Amino acid sequence: MVTTAVRPARPTTGAPKKRRSTARVLLGAVLVAACALASAAITLRTGSETGAVAVRSDLPAGHVLTTDDLRTVPGSVEAGLIPASRAQSLVGRKLAVPVVAGALLTEKNVGAAAYPRPDQALIGAAVRPGQYTPGLAPGDRVVVAEIPGDTVTASTRTRQQPVIAVVTDVRRPEQPQSPAVVTLLLARADAEKVAVPVAQGLFSLVQIAPEAR
Incomplete structure (x- = not known):
């Protein structure tokens, strides 16, 4: 089986x-x-992505904002920036610091004047062609180079450290040969050094590289 x-x-x-x-x-x-x-x-x-508020042109400190000064920029609003929804609330307020065209506004840009600081000074300088570079613009760094007024002064002058300033405003003339008015921000002690030659026109503005960040 x-x-x-x-x-x-x-x-x-x-x-x-x-x-x-x-x-x-x-x-x-x-x-x-x-x-x-x-x-x-x-x-x-x-x-x-509500957009932020920017300015249309260069504006000095103390300027009272108007609707024409402002524009909105689309995109995400980072911390500190003023959103586009609050643009109208800025009308009539003063700038605490100077701003350049296209700059996005923050809360620190508007309000009580905070410019210049106590250790800084502003100088308005009338400059003729040849005393500054044609493309000089707000934000540029320059050396205020003093020009000796006579040979005696040149021979007896003590060499000083270069006086460095930041351009905050440039008002160009309508007539090419007329002087432009350049506003310079610099240390208060340096302002006292160059006040006389700037008032006499015995200086030139030498543009230098931006400050390293």
């Missing part, structure tokens, strides 16, 4: 399927959470 061997069936348990099922549930929960966070991030980013 032929006997057929019957292989016993492997015992089955639900543990592997259960583990796989649990892992899938956890993975799904993580994906849902990730999607929710991404959605929230997109919503926050979209909501923050």
